[in-house]
Amino acid sequence: xxxxxxxxxxxxxxxxxxxxxxxxxxxxxxxxxxxxxxxxxxxxxxxxxxxxxxxxxxxxxxxxxxxxxxxxxxxxxxxxxxxxxxxxxxxxxxxxxxxxxxxxxxxxxxxxxxxxxxxxxxxxxxxxxxxxxxxxxxxxxxxxxxxxxxxxxxxxxxxxxxxxxxxxx
Amino acid sequence: xxxxxxxxxxxxxxxxxxxxxxxxxxxxxxxxxxxxxxxxxxxxxxxxxxxxxxxxxxxxxxxxxxxxxxxxxxxxxxxxxxxxxxxxxxxxxxxxxxxxxxxxxxxxxxxxxxxxxxxxxxxxxxxxxxxxxxxxxxxxxxxxxxxxxxxxxxxxxxxxxxxxxxxxxxxxxxxxxxxxxxxxxxxxxxxxxxxxxxxxxxxxxxxxxxxxxxxxxxxxxxxxxxxxxxxxxxxxxxxxxxxxxxxxxxxxxxxxxxxxxxxxxxxxxxxxxxxxxxxxxxxxxxxxxxxxxxxxxxxxxxxxxxxxxxxxxxxxxxxxxxxxxxxxxxxxxxxxxxxxxxxxxxxxxxxxxxxxxxxxxxxxxxxxxxxxxxxxxxxxxxxxxxxxxxxxxxxxxxxxxxxxxxxx
Amino acid sequence: xxxxxxxxxxxxxxxxxxxxxxxxxxxxxxxxxxxxxxxxxxxxxxxxxxxxxxxxxxxxxxxxxxxxxxxxxxxxxxxxxxxxxxxxxxxxxxxxxxxxxxxxxxxxxxxxxxxxxxxxxxxxxxxxxxxxxxxxxxxxxxxxxxxxxxxxxxxxxxxxxxxxxxxxxxxxxxxxxxxxxxxxxxxxxxxxxxxxxxxxxxxxxxxxxxxxx
Numbered sequence: 001x002x003x004x005x006x007x008x009x010x011x012x013x014x015x016x017x018x019x020x021x022x023x024x025x026x027x028x029x030x031x032x033x034x035x036x037x038x039x040x041x042x043x044x045x046x047x048x049x050x051x052x053x054x055x056x057x058x059x060x061x062x063x064x065x066x067x068x069x070x071x072x073x074x075x076x077x078x079x080x081x082x083x084x085x086x087x088x089x090x091x092x093x094x095x096x097x098x099x100x101x102x103x104x105x106x107x108x109x110x111x112x113x114x115x116x117x118x119x120x121x122x123x124x125x126x127x128x129x130x131x132x133x134x135x136x137x138x139x140x141x142x143x144x145x146x147x148x149x150x151x152x153x154x155x156x157x158x159x160x161x162x163x164x165x166x167x168x169x
Numbered sequence: 170x171x172x173x174x175x176x177x178x179x180x181x182x183x184x185x186x187x188x189x190x191x192x193x194x195x196x197x198x199x200x201x202x203x204x205x206x207x208x209x210x211x212x213x214x215x216x217x218x219x220x221x222x223x224x225x226x227x228x229x230x231x232x233x234x235x236x237x238x239x240x241x242x243x244x245x246x247x248x249x250x251x252x253x254x255x256x257x258x259x260x261x262x263x264x265x266x267x268x269x270x271x272x273x274x275x276x277x278x279x280x281x282x283x284x285x286x287x288x289x290x291x292x293x294x295x296x297x298x299x300x301x302x303x304x305x306x307x308x309x310x311x312x313x314x315x316x317x318x319x320x321x322x323x324x325x326x327x328x329x330x331x332x333x334x335x336x337x338x339x340x341x342x343x344x345x346x347x348x349x350x351x352x353x354x355x356x357x358x359x360x361x362x363x364x365x366x367x368x369x370x371x372x373x374x375x376x377x378x379x380x381x382x383x384x385x386x387x388x389x390x391x392x393x394x395x396x397x398x399x400x401x402x403x404x405x406x407x408x409x410x411x412x413x414x415x416x417x418x419x420x421x422x423x424x425x426x427x428x429x430x431x432x433x434x435x436x437x438x439x440x441x442x443x444x445x446x447x448x449x450x451x452x453x454x455x456x457x458x459x460x461x462x463x464x465x466x467x468x469x470x471x472x473x474x475x476x477x478x479x480x481x482x483x484x485x486x487x488x489x490x491x492x493x494x495x496x497x498x499x500x501x502x503x504x505x506x507x508x509x510x511x512x513x514x515x516x517x518x519x520x521x522x523x524x525x526x527x528x529x530x531x532x533x534x535x536x537x538x539x540x541x542x543x544x545x546x547x548x549x550x551x552x553x554x555x556x557x558x559x560x561x562x563x564x565x566x567x568x569x570x571x572x573x574x575x576x577x
Numbered sequence: 578x579x580x581x582x583x584x585x586x587x588x589x590x591x592x593x594x595x596x597x598x599x600x601x602x603x604x605x606x607x608x609x610x611x612x613x614x615x616x617x618x619x620x621x622x623x624x625x626x627x628x629x630x631x632x633x634x635x636x637x638x639x640x641x642x643x644x645x646x647x648x649x650x651x652x653x654x655x656x657x658x659x660x661x662x663x664x665x666x667x668x669x670x671x672x673x674x675x676x677x678x679x680x681x682x683x684x685x686x687x688x689x690x691x692x693x694x695x696x697x698x699x700x701x702x703x704x705x706x707x708x709x710x711x712x713x714x715x716x717x718x719x720x721x722x723x724x725x726x727x728x729x730x731x732x733x734x735x736x737x738x739x740x741x742x743x744x745x746x747x748x749x750x751x752x753x754x755x756x757x758x759x760x761x762x763x764x765x766x767x768x769x770x771x772x773x774x775x776x777x778x779x780x781x782x783x784x785x786x787x788x789x790x
Contacts, residue, residue, distance in 0.1 A: 120732025
């Protein structure tokens with residue numbers, strides 16, 4: 001007896017626990033929901049970064065509370081604070097040590113453009129040495145602004161052609 | 170950088186002809202969770218014991234002193250926020266008083282009372298952060314979350330008063346940016362009511378905790394002679410038995426009206442410094458309660474400071490004289506007489522000093538910031554020798570320094 | 578307001594000036610201040626530390642009076658007495674304007690070690706007798722002394738300290754884009770036309786490169 005399939009959604013009795021989807025969707029979904037930050041906490045923005053990790057703003061809701069200071073275990077480097085020329089070399093080295101796929105959030109005015117420190121010792125924006133994905137303005141940005149940046153980064157990652165990159169030579 | 174290390178010489182022999190133990194060079198930082206910012210410690214280890222420690226600072230040197238030579242006195246206030254960024258209101262106050270000393274300007278009692286309340290709230294905020302970060306370094310996550318919860322309440326108070334959670338830029342030369350809003354003092358009093366029990370609870374997790382005591386008692390001992398010789402100030406000096414506190418010894422901004430104790434410990438180890446900070450928080454609450462109770466009415470900016478403090482905005486928009494005055498103040502800055510001053514304030518981290526050399530006009534000729542963390546860190550090469558590697562983390566946490574202030 | 582003209586601190590400073598005639602009064606708005614010759618700095622500071630009770634070195638810094646002034650560099654010491662709770666300021670001009678030198682006081686206060694390194698880093702003043710005089714805030718090998726008056730706030734182009742990273746990123750220490758700023762009047766001038774909020778140097782912006790001299 002043939003009956004029309006009126007189900008509009010996934011029905012495990014029919015599909016048998018097999019979901020068919022695009023590889024990109026699955027890979028990006030996994031990546032966005034467990035983005036472990038590498039907190040490059042340099043100055044005052046680092047305190048707001050810690051406030052985001054604390055209980056009121058709770059970055060754990062986004063799967064990102066694992067702030068390991070180890071570059072090998074992180075996905076996104078959150079550059080929070082003024083990058084001086086002396087520190088720039090260390091920041092770049094740590095970025096190089098991160099495993100792909102990796103992203104960078106430039107948090108705050110100092111990381112984005114050098115901020116109010118237009119002086120001889122400050123790198124005018126971390127994008128002079130790193131490719132930045134999301135810039136957050138503010139001095140320091142409110143924790144909500146940083147969470148907004150995390151969400152924007154998640155949306156950016158969701159649009160990436162990950163499967164092609166992963167499976168290509 | 171690879172060229173910084175000198176690798177141990179495996180052919181080295183000591184006087185008796187025995188092979189020298191091979192020492193390992195370890196560089197801790199500048200990006201490290203326990204260095205409280207960008208401090209780099211180049212250490213030489215013999216097994217687990219540190220034989221030589223050389224701190225490398227300057228990773229956050231932003232050129233504040235050079236910037237100060239190009240900014241008017243009021244334009245520099247946001248830079249003072251970002252010195253000790255855990256207690257910006259205290260830095261704001263220290264800088265404002267230093268510049269006011271240059272002009273020999275007295276601010277009215279209400280302004281002084283507001284400055285004292287905000288400085289003590291900043292002290293609580295800074296010590297909570299120090300406590301939380303110290304606890305998390307030594308392994309106690311919970312204390313960090315509790316203290317940050319309290320800090321969020323403080324941030325709410327700061328935001329209500331100044332508009333920013335921290336980096337407040339609240340003081341101006343000759344007064345403040347704005348008066349206290351209605352109801353703020355009530356909120357401060359409510360905070361002071363609910364804070365002590367939570368502080369006791371957080372400290373109870375650590376004070377008689379065997380693991381915490383094992384990690385901090387007897388570690389990082391600093392004698393009081395060393396504390397004075399190296400210029401240690403604040404809780405680090407008071408933890409070593411040096412009873413210095415500028416609020417009591419050279420009162421400024423009306424501190425002489427308030428009754429408070431200055432905790433001094435005699436041991437000089439990490440545990441003592443932790444206890445001193447805890448007690449200072451309780452004393453800060455005591456000062457705030459007195460200040461709120463005695464809160465005076467009156468103006469909140471210095472009178473008769475025509476070339477220094479901006480006139481009220483409604484006058485600026487309607488009256489010609491005030492308009493010109495405002496214009497000159499904004500473009501040229503508060504006009505200060507020529508001369509030199511040095512003023513030190515008791516900040517949460519220690520003694521923050523401003524040495525200002527003025528040749529007249531609105532821009533200083535030289536501004537030197539005497540930073541407590543810079544002086545506190547100078548004792549590290551001596552304190553770290555002989556400690557175990559795990560103790561270094563405890564020592565750094567007990568110093569409670571901040572690199573923004575150290576490097577300026 | 579604490580009495581900076583409190584009799585005990587005045588008497589310590591007066592006794593000091595009477596004992597050492599080479600210590601000359603220095604104009605000061607708050608604490609007692611004296612000018613002393615550079616060669617006498619260790620001896621006089623030792624006296625103040627051991628005999629006068631100024632046991633703590635509060636601050637050690639320097640001032641650059643710009644090329645043309647002589648002495649061009651003055652090293653300023655602030656001493657604090659933990660017993661009497663007062664300060665004294667001592668200023669010593671460096672004898673040589675082009676290669677300034679000053680005796681070190683690290684033997685009196687070990688804490689002066691880092692202060693003197695910072696003064697060396699920022700001004701280029703060498704301290705004789707310092708155990709380890711090297712840069713502290715800028716990296717080793719940085720060629721300039723930033724707080725000297727002729728050094729521009731924006732900085733001078735220099736290669737990055739780490740050659741690998743410099744090669745990889747193509748970045749170097751470039752002068753900060755001042756856009757002709759900072760937008761503030763010059764020190765000490767109260768002239769309305771010159772006090773207009775204009776750029777200090779209007780010959781260049783971020784789009785138009787600064788014309789090479």
